[in-house]
Amino acid sequence: MADLVPPARGEMRLYDAMDLPFTMGRYRLTTRVDASFSSGTGALSSERQFEVAGPRFALAPDEVASVIPPRNAAGAFAGTLPQIVLGRRTLPWERSLGAPASSGAPPAAGDPPAIAGDAPWLALLVFSEAELTLLERMPLEQIVPDDVFTRLGRPAGVVCDAIEADTSLISAIVPSREELALLAHVRQVNVEDRALAGKDPDGWFAVVVTNRLPEPGSRTHAVLVSLEQRTDVVPANPPSFVDPTAQPGRRGLLGQIGALAGGLRASGFDVPPTFPPVRTRLVALHHWAFDVASGGTFRERMQALDVALMGDLRDADGPPVTDTGHLPLELHDRAGSVEQVWYRGPMVSRPLTRDPLGPYHSADQARRVSPETGAEDVSYAAAFEVGRLLAAADARLAQELMRWRRDAYDQSGRLSMLDAVRTALPLAPELTAELPHAIAATVAVGAVARLAAGAGASADPSGLVTLASAPGLNAEAVAQAWHLGSAEEARTLLAGTTLAAPVAQVAAPAEAAPSAEAIAALASAAPPAPPRAGRGKRRKR
Amino acid sequence: MNRPWITGPEALTQRLSDPAQLPPDDPASGLPPYLESFLAHLRMLVGVPFAYLVPDPRFLPPESIRFFHLDRSWTDRLVDGALAVGKVGTREQAHHQAISSAVASRLDRTERVVRSLQRAVRSFEQAKASADSDPNAAGPITGFLLRSVVVSGWPDLEVRAFRRSDGALVPLATLRLEQLQATVLVALFDGVPDVVWCEEPHHGVAFGVPVAGPGAWTLATRDATGLPVAGAPATTVPMRAGGRRVIAIAELRRRLHARHLANPSRVPPQTGSAAFAIAVLSPPWRQRFEGTGAHPFGGLVPVVAVAATAADPGVKSALEEVAR
Numbered sequence: 001m002a003d004l005v006p007p008a009r010g011e012m013r014l015y016d017a018m019d020l021p022f023t024m025g026r027y028r029l030t031t032r033v034d035a036s037f038s039s040g041t042g043a044l045s046s047e048r049q050f051e052v053a054g055p056r057f058a059l060a061p062d063e064v065a066s067v068i069p070p071r072n073a074a075g076a077f078a079g080t081l082p083q084i085v086l087g088r089r090t091l092p093w094e095r096s097l098g099a100p101a102s103s104g105a106p107p108a109a110g111d112p113p114a115i116a117g118d119a120p121w122l123a124l125l126v127f128s129e130a131e132l133t134l135l136e137r138m139p140l141e142q143i144v145p146d147d148v149f150t151r152l153g154r155p156a157g158v159v160c161d162a163i164e165a166d167t168s169l170i171s172a173i174v175p176s177r178e179e180l181a182l183l184a185h186v187r188q189v190n191v192e193d194r195a196l197a198g199k200d201p202d203g204w205f206a207v208v209v210t211n212r213l214p215e216p217g218s219r220t221h222a223v224l225v226s227l228e229q230r231t232d233v234v235p236a237n238p239p240s241f242v243d244p245t246a247q248p249g250r251r252g253l254l255g256q257i258g259a260l261a262g263g264l265r266a267s268g269f270d271v272p273p274t275f276p277p278v279r280t281r282l283v284a285l286h287h288w289a290f291d292v293a294s295g296g297t298f299r300e301r302m303q304a305l306d307v308a309l310m311g312d313l314r315d316a317d318g319p320p321v322t323d324t325g326h327l328p329l330e331l332h333d334r335a336g337s338v339e340q341v342w343y344r345g346p347m348v349s350r351p352l353t354r355d356p357l358g359p360y361h362s363a364d365q366a367r368r369v370s371p372e373t374g375a376e377d378v379s380y381a382a383a384f385e386v387g388r389l390l391a392a393a394d395a396r397l398a399q400e401l402m403r404w405r406r407d408a409y410d411q412s413g414r415l416s417m418l419d420a421v422r423t424a425l426p427l428a429p430e431l432t433a434e435l436p437h438a439i440a441a442t443v444a445v446g447a448v449a450r451l452a453a454g455a456g457a458s459a460d461p462s463g464l465v466t467l468a469s470a471p472g473l474n475a476e477a478v479a480q481a482w483h484l485g486s487a488e489e490a491r492t493l494l495a496g497t498t499l500a501a502p503v504a505q506v507a508a509p510a511e512a513a514p515s516a517e518a519i520a521a522l523a524s525a526a527p528p529a530p531p532r533a534g535r536g537k538r539r540k541r
Numbered sequence: 542m543n544r545p546w547i548t549g550p551e552a553l554t555q556r557l558s559d560p561a562q563l564p565p566d567d568p569a570s571g572l573p574p575y576l577e578s579f580l581a582h583l584r585m586l587v588g589v590p591f592a593y594l595v596p597d598p599r600f601l602p603p604e605s606i607r608f609f610h611l612d613r614s615w616t617d618r619l620v621d622g623a624l625a626v627g628k629v630g631t632r633e634q635a636h637h638q639a640i641s642s643a644v645a646s647r648l649d650r651t652e653r654v655v656r657s658l659q660r661a662v663r664s665f666e667q668a669k670a671s672a673d674s675d676p677n678a679a680g681p682i683t684g685f686l687l688r689s690v691v692v693s694g695w696p697d698l699e700v701r702a703f704r705r706s707d708g709a710l711v712p713l714a715t716l717r718l719e720q721l722q723a724t725v726l727v728a729l730f731d732g733v734p735d736v737v738w739c740e741e742p743h744h745g746v747a748f749g750v751p752v753a754g755p756g757a758w759t760l761a762t763r764d765a766t767g768l769p770v771a772g773a774p775a776t777t778v779p780m781r782a783g784g785r786r787v788i789a790i791a792e793l794r795r796r797l798h799a800r801h802l803a804n805p806s807r808v809p810p811q812t813g814s815a816a817f818a819i820a821v822l823s824p825p826w827r828q829r830f831e832g833t834g835a836h837p838f839g840g841l842v843p844v845v846a847v848a849a850t851a852a853d854p855g856v857k858s859a860l861e862e863v864a865r
Binding site: 014015016017074075076079081110111112113115169172173175176178179181182183184185186207209211212213214215238239240241242243293298299301302303304305306307308309310311312313318319321327329343344345346347348349350351352354355358359360361362363366379380381382383384385386387388389390391392394396397398400401402403404405408409 | 575579583588590593594595600602604607608610611612617620622623624628632636637638640684693695733739758779786787791792795797802810811813815816821828830
């Protein structure tokens with residue numbers, strides 16, 4: 001098998017069976033070497049025992065790769081044969097069904113070739129809810145008949161799960177030997193194909209299928225049972241068959257009898273071959289249940305669908321919808337009066353252009369009046385309100401929204417500050433570019449540079465220039481204000497208070513302004529200043 | 542005494558060294574992932590009450606499918622409404638006004654990853670990274686509402702949409718595929734499709750026999766790869782006597798082998814369980830909805846429902862295209 005090319009993606013290979021070198025059980029390995037040497041002969045022998053073990057009376061859930069239909073699923077599975085996929089590909093062939101009670105009929109002319117090898121010991125049986133009793137943790141000797149227990153090797157203390165059903169039912173549904181072989185096969189899928197391979201690392205699976213179709217409209221149980229050595233329940237030849245067709249007239253005699261028995265059963269009559277009904281128990285390895293919905297097939301359902309565009313109406317008494325898809329609805333307006341408005345959902349029958357106006361800040365902004373009818377169109381206003389309510393219902397969303405906004409305001413504040421800093425500080429272009437990244441360092445360097453540059457010479461050191469512009473000392477202004485004859489009179493009145501001539505400009509300091517580097521050098525030489533208490537405002541987050 | 546969780550100098554340091562202040566020229570750069578994901582879900586109508594989608598039940602009668610175009614203005618208003626929470630003054634309004642176009646163009650990309658988020662196949666960051674690199678601008682969105690027992694009876698229905706381009710079928714991205722109620726399914730596609738497929742779920746590959754009538758089943762004759770043989774008669778499935786719905790497996794095999802003897806070149810012989818399995822594997826049914834394009838408004842007008850099984854050779858090449 002190892003030399004086989006693994007299947008491509010989406011491809012699946014099927015194999016009839018797995019040939020095993022050993023079936024499960026205890027083995028004794030005896031080696032014997034006959035040796036002859038010059039002084040005589042002798043023999044070396046040794047004996048080893050080993051056991052090939054595997055699941056027997058219980059199956060760990062992780063051995064089951066998948067089941068179809070899914071556990072507890074509800075669906076129209078009436079035409080589906082339930083199946084179980086096992087991760088251990090050799091499992092169905094690991095144990096023996098036991099010697100056949102009688103040989104099956106030899107293949108006649110035109111029959112397919114007989115299937116070689118032993119039949120699988122696993123079968124998947126399907127029961128409706130009423131037909132089945134599930135038994136948990138039963139001693140093995142109470143499940144199987146005594147002769148089967150003997151053939152199993154009389155294992156002591158085995159406790160396992162089991163099912164119990166009418167013997168007549170079991171014999172009617174258990175596959176024959178040939179059928180058992182047909183109902184189990186091995187699949188190899190591409191390991192990359194997750195949909196098929198699941199978690200299994202090698203892509204090999206054993207599949208066991210049932211032979212019974214689920215009853216529509218019922219809860220159905222599927223049970224993987226062990227038939228090891230159960231020659232009492234597995235028939236050598238399958239029971240008789242009928243051709244069920246829609247026309248009862250074409251039914252065979254057996255079919256009519258079967259239908260009659262089925263009808264009697266359906267109407268409450270129990271028609272067992274023996275009374276009281278004999279029950280048979282089987283070892284249950286895996287069990288699941290699902291609901292089978294009544295109704296047609298997928299194909300029938302899909303073909304019968306009513307296909308149209310949203311807003312198309314089939315019957316004349318449908319809602320009075322317009323050709324644009326708007327529906328008149330009654331609205332209680334703010335004043336409490338009832339108003340006819342138009343509404344259309346987000347699903348429309350034709351492509352629409354996207355509204356370029358926006359954003360809208362309130363629902364009222366999105367209300368429109370239709371010119372044809374004079375009635376309001378509240379579709380978009382309703383959408384706005386739904387969005388608002390959905391968002392408000394989500395506590396985390398509201399918080400995130402607030403934080404996002406606050407961060408945006410902070411950001412905006414930072415940008416304004418940067419602009420202010422840029423105008424206030426004559427920064428070098430390199431520093432301006434660095435401003436958003438490291439504002440503290442940039443501002444500090446800018447401030448130090450400005451400090452180093454000095455304030456320049458004072459324009460009016462004595463203050464007399466400013467004083468001279470005061471109106472009280474200006475003769476012309478006084479004359480005008482007091483309606484004096486001329487400025488001369490005013491000067492006379494102001495005699496003695498006339499300002500002296502402006503003081504000459506004080507010379508600028510002789511030494512050159514220190515550079516930023518010099519100040520930085522001074523600062524590093526000075527002892528560090530004690531840390532100041534921060535005055536930043538505490539921010540709530 | 543309550544300790545403040547942050548002191549003034551720390552706050553100032555944080556604020557001045559906050560990398561979020563970069564780049565300062567993108568107002569939507571700080572859109573929180575949770576908010577972005579919520580708004581993208583809103584764009585796909587996730588969580589919108591059903592009565593708002595279908596205001597009158599007669600729009601969507603039982604056993605019907607309704608195709609539609611998504612009204613982008615409607616979903617834009619949903620987003621506007623969501624961002625209006627806590628909007629009390631002009632400051633919030635100014636903020637919304639400033640960021641709305643950036644948020645809208647961002648959501649145009651993020652809305653495409655909502656489905657992968659819903660299926661939890663990728664984290665939001667991973668999904669968003671691939672969506673942000675998608676160069677295609679937002680186009681029209683279409684979809685359908687399906688109300689049928691098919692939705693509840695066949696969970697994991699497979700839906701695909703295609704656009705016809707030079708005779709070939711180009712798949713459209715499925716933006717949303719979700720069961721809204723037990724029997725209602727909504728699907729959204731990125732673009733206007735020409736063909737929409739609804740396919741029976743595969744579930745691996747199951748066994749089954751198609752129902753031919755009440756209490757009767759037939760099997761189509763298949764070749765060695767599982768494709769139906771054209772012109773070959775179907776095989777009636779024999780049942781065991783007793784009315785317990787048990788298939789007479791051995792007899793069915795005998796009949797399938799008779800089909801091989803009648804047509805040895807096409808139909809494989811029944812050699813064992815693998816050959817039997819190929820014959821009984823149930824092919825998934827694919828329902829095909831096709832637009833005529835004759836609608837005055839253009840776009841998808843599904844009036845023809847053509848059906849084919851997935852194993853139909855006619856659609857197999859298209860299927861391979863999709864698989865690739």
